[in-house]
Amino acid sequence: xxxxxxIVGGGLAAVRTAQxxxxxxxxxxILLVSDxxxxxxxxxxxxxxxxxxxxxxxxICLLGAERVGELDVELRLGxxxxxxxxxxxxxxxxxxxxxxxxxxxxxxxxxxxRLPALDGLAGIVYLRTAGxxxxxxxxxxxxxxxxxxxxxxxxxxxxxxxxxxxxxVTVIEMAPAPLAVVLGTELGSFVQEWHEGQGVVFRCxxxxxxxxxxxxxxxxxxACGTTxxxxxxxxxxxxxxxxxxLDGSGLDVHRGVLCDAHGRTSDPAVFGxxxxxxxxxxxQCRVSGHxxxxxxxxxxxxxxxxxxxxxxxxxxxxxxxxxxxxSRLQFAGTVGxxxxxxxxxxxxxxxxxxxxxxxxxxxxxxxxxxxxxxxxRTSLALRR
Amino acid sequence: MLKVxxxxxxxxxxxxxxxxxxxxxxxxxxxLVVLKQDExxxxxxxxVRRATYDCPTxxxxxTDDGEALExx
Numbered sequence: 268x269x270x271x272x273x274i275v276g277g278g279l280a281a282v283r284t285a286q287x288x289x290x291x292x293x294x295x296x297i298l299l300v301s302d303x304x305x306x307x308x309x310x311x312x313x314x315x316x317x318x319x320x321x322x323x324x325x326x327i328c329l330l331g332a333e334r335v336g337e338l339d340v341e342l343r344l345g346x347x348x349x350x351x352x353x354x355x356x357x358x359x360x361x362x363x364x365x366x367x368x369x370x371x372x373x374x375x376x377x378x379x380x381r382l383p384a385l386d387g388l389a390g391i392v393y394l395r396t397a398g399x400x401x402x403x404x405x406x407x408x409x410x411x412x413x414x415x416x417x418x419x420x421x422x423x424x425x426x427x428x429x430x431x432x433x434x435x436v437t438v439i440e441m442a443p444a445p446l447a448v449v450l451g452t453e454l455g456s457f458v459q460e461w462h463e464g465q466g467v468v469f470r471c472x473x474x475x476x477x478x479x480x481x482x483x484x485x486x487x488x489x490a491c492g493t494t495x496x497x498x499x500x501x502x503x504x505x506x507x508x509x510x511x512x513l514d515g516s517g518l519d520v521h522r523g524v525l526c527d528a529h530g531r532t533s534d535p536a537v538f539g540x541x542x543x544x545x546x547x548x549x550x551q552c553r554v555s556g557h558x559x560x561x562x563x564x565x566x567x568x569x570x571x572x573x574x575x576x577x578x579x580x581x582x583x584x585x586x587x588x589x590x591x592x593x594s595r596l597q598f599a600g601t602v603g604x605x606x607x608x609x610x611x612x613x614x615x616x617x618x619x620x621x622x623x624x625x626x627x628x629x630x631x632x633x634x635x636x637x638x639x640x641x642x643x644r645t646s647l648a649l650r651r
Numbered sequence: 652m653l654k655v656x657x658x659x660x661x662x663x664x665x666x667x668x669x670x671x672x673x674x675x676x677x678x679x680x681x682x683l684v685v686l687k688q689d690e691x692x693x694x695x696x697x698x699v700r701r702a703t704y705d706c707p708t709x710x711x712x713x714t715d716d717g718e719a720l721e722x723x
Contacts, residue, residue, distance in 0.1 A: 559670075639665060639666035643666040643669040646670070
């Protein structure tokens with residue numbers, strides 16, 4: 268049976284696409300195919316309250332069984348897509364069985380980048396799924412020495428949780444400061460000092476080249492030759508889009524399946540949403556692996572499918588948040604290397620401020636700590 | 652007619668609703684959600700719906716002519 272819409276993926280972008288279609292009164296059949304064998308869940312808590320044990324499975328559920336029924340969406344769980352035949356408009360699933368579509372939405376997300384140099388030892392953790400988070404939560408309960416490879420947002424969120432659980436934590440970051448790639452060195456250094464005040468140790472300007480241990484991780488080896496003792500290492504060094512199943516389909520894949528600003532691929536029957544996509548906008552390739560971006564994409568693609576006008580007012584904003592040591596960090600926009608920094612309200616040493624980032628004459632991004640109201644007002648003003 | 656309700660007990664002040672529908676939602680001095688209007692015009696429907704989806708704590712619900720959509 269050919270479905271009107273097949274959504275391949277089981278994360279936020281997939282669920283929001285189904286919801287947006289029904290919100291727009293789409294009455295056709297919708298099939299959602301996920302490689303995970305559980306109902307769709309929300310990922311931001313996996314490195315925060317879920318890891319800390321403050322949130323459980325019910326709290327992170329995105330789409331309960333009851334909502335599945337109300338939405339009239341057919342689910343096929345635990346079935347990775349392995350091939351796309353665009354001519355037959357057919358997706359082949361692992362095991363047996365194909366699904367045929369009138370319109371296809373690619374929503375297969377991304378996976379954590381692996382460091383092959385660390386393969387082979389127990390205690391190396393990549394955090395992407397609820398199962399990964401549960402296993403890490405159990406490991407952290409033993410109060411291991413924790414090494415964090417990569418001082419990005421995931422790494423710092425896990426560092427915060429591990430410290431709160433009483434673990435020794437060392438963050439190893441290639442750049443001169445954590446988050447420097449996103450926020451610049453000046454704010455990155457502030458973040459480092461703040462975390463150091465909470466007992467996190469940093470090894471910045473360092474690269475992990477290997478790991479040692481007798482079956483289990485005992486120490487991480489850095490390029491400079493020194494080591495960091497660790498029983499558990501969490502590797503947060505970026506993601507790779509899950510688009511291998513599109514090999515041979517003829518769809519253009521760059522840093523994800525290539526889409527226009529609204530989510531159209533080169534095939535009028537195929538759309539892309541969320542972390543599996545990249546967008547070519549004004550000659551630039553943009554990847555936006557953020558929570559609200561998944562819903563932005565879903566709303567736009569649902570509008571295309573039902574033939575309504577697309578509202579793209581949020582689409583290039585790059586908004587996300589992070590919660591660390593009880594503080595709220597929020598960011599919106601894009602910045603180049605070493606952005607100019609100016610404080611718009613509050614004060615950085617008070618850990619309550621809104622900062623503008625960008626060119627000397629033009630702010631292109633807003634970063635805030637513990638100032639959600641001012642952050643939103645400032646970022647809305649920037650959008651205009 | 653749209654009718655919006657918010658739960659200030661569960662709100663954690665992300666302000667994602669302000670981003671989605673600035674004419675309907677705001678934060679107060681305690682950084683908790685307040686409604687600028689609880690019966691916004693129908694033109695706000697897609698924005699209110701978006702705010703409901705984007706709330707990480709599912710603290711917003713609304714009815715549209717009595718038809719409910721709570722959290723996600």
